Amino acid sequence: MQFDSAQPNVVIKWIEQETDLIYGEHFHLQKEEKGELTFEEKIAGVPVTPSGMIEVKWDEHGQLIYFVHHGPFVAKKKHRAEKYTLLIEMIESLAQQQVQRIEWPSFDQNKIRPIYALEEVYVKNDGTGILSFEGTIQEHQCFNINQIIKWDESITEPFVRKGLNIQEGISTDQAFSLEPSPDTMPISEEEKDKCLKAVQNLLRKEYPNDTGKWVCISLHRDHGYIHATVKANRQDRSMFTGKIMIFIDAYTFEAVNYINRQEIFKMCGMLDELQSPGKITISKQEAFEKLKDRLELIPIYVYDFTEKQYVLCGKLDCHDGVDAASGEVIPLQDI
Incomplete structure (x- = not known):
């Protein structure tokens, strides 16, 4: 897998296609470094534990070198909403x-x-x-x-x-x-x-x-x-x-x-x-x-x-x- 443009929005769209998860709803950006993005699970901006985790790494040519999708990301479906x-x-x-x-x-x-x-x-x-x-x-x-x-x-x-x-x-x-x-x-x-x-x-x-x-x-x-x-x-x-x-x-x-x-x-x-x-x-x-x-x-x-x-x-x-x-x-x- 090689990204045409290794920009965060391009990588995020690819993750959504691979996982059927929605950015901003199921997974949120936790850390951004050169050639690397890490995402965590949240509910309305509030952290969750245990949390799902997604990590993506690519080389200088945009070639995917590492992808981890850990956890079911079910917090949004399985939570009790309250103030x-x-x-x-x-x-x-x-x-x-x-x-x-x-x-x-x-x-x-x-x-x-x-x-x-x-x-x-x-x-x-x-x-x-x-x-x-x-x-x-x-x-x-x-x-x-x-x-x-x-x-x-x-x-x-x-x-x-x-x-x-x-x-x-x-x-x-x-x-x-x-x-x-x-x-x-x-x-x-x-x-x-x-x-x-x-x-x-x-x-x-x-x-x-x-x-x-x-x-x-x-x-x-x-x-x-x-x-x-x-x-x-x-x-x-x-x-x-x-x-x-x-x-x-x-x-x-x-x-x-x-x-x-x-x-x-x-x-x-x-x-x-x-x-x-x-x-x-x-x-x-x-x-x-x-x-x-x-x-x-x-x-x-x-x-x-x-x-x-x-x-x-x-x-x-x-x-x-x-x-x-x-x-x-x-x-x-x-x-």
Whole structure:
């Protein structure tokens, strides 16, 4: 494919022909660079998540060299129209609950810093509840679980990691036949149960004394595997621990490998020389008072897996944190 004139309007018309989507209605320009255009999904100018994405690249001769159409772009058809009315003052109590203390690595200062930070969350505009940030960042095929993993007996047999065979490319025939990726297949209830069993068995081997201490957050397909996101079931967390990604064989439903955040830090030698966190002198309430005027609430349409449609929310976020030892307010990106 070669564009007669590699101008944005020419490329956009070609995308509309290829995808049956309408520019300005289904997809919107997100980024424009030389020889490259990236588009995202919006509803009446409001961002959506998860969002469809289109990316096009061409060379100096106008020859198409890269085209990705990711996501179904169904937000416009599957959304509940309503007027945005949320204000931070209306959800102050919720915002305070979202402030958590986390052990945060500061490699510049060579120490672990106890930081109060706000955990991002989507607040429904109609006041009926919240949607977790992590539970919505996956695709529509993500299966939200939020189930505590328990067991009566551990397994003494050690877990043996297997190498991952990541499926990166596709054949020319697959591309031109528009064959859907296996990663787009939904996870059935039966498959969910088998995956939860695989998660439980791995935890019984690797964390035998931790029954009830882990929560399986979600399942989703990626590169031929089913990924299980597992988090520690506690409030005070560390950037070093508390999250595991388990890779499950999509055919045998056995866990074949996993990544623990703490192991990554250890392999990089990052934990060995860091000083322990200082004494806590600031309470959660005091930290919230320092952060209250720095909160932001941005309208966004979020896919609700229960309602099976996009609902209008406010994304509650804060880019600053409070050092629990010194009381200093710090931009999180500077830690």
